[in-house]
Amino acid sequence: MTHPFVYAAYxxxxxxxxxxxxALALEVWAVVDAARRRPxxxxxxxxxxxxxxxxxxxxATLIGVxxxxxxxxxxxxxxxxAVCVAAVYLAGPREQMNLYSGGRSGW
Structure with a gap:
């Protein structure tokens, strides 16, 4: 008989x-958005x-992978x-750049 803790571990x-x-999806979103923006x-x-x-x-993306x-x-x-770094970028700098660039990214 399998112990119940084994199921809890699964x-x-x-x-x-x-x-x-x-978290990896958020990190990839953040790095792709940062890469697409103009300096x-x-x-x-x-x-x-x-x-x-x-x-x-x-x-952050490397750590997520x-x-x-x-x-x-x-x-x-x-x-x-790593997910905190991505969340800070998405909530802070990304939103600031959207205000100044009209919501468009670099390409």
């Missing part, structure tokens, strides 16, 4: 993996330059930090 694994995939949009909005946000969101494809699946402490 549920936890799949739940964390699903959360990791959602002038960052300066016009009065925020850090494009290279800074590309490095942050790119690192490693979290989803890694042996443990889902989010760890680094995964939480």
């Amino acid at each position: 549920v936890e694994y799949w739940l964390m993996l699903a959360l990791g995939i959602v 002038e949009d960052f300066l016009r909005a009065g925020i850090r330059e494009k290279r800074f946000w590309l490095m942050l969101t790119g690192g 490693l979290g989803v494809l890694g042996p443990f699946g889902g989010l760890g402490v680094l995964g939480l930090l």
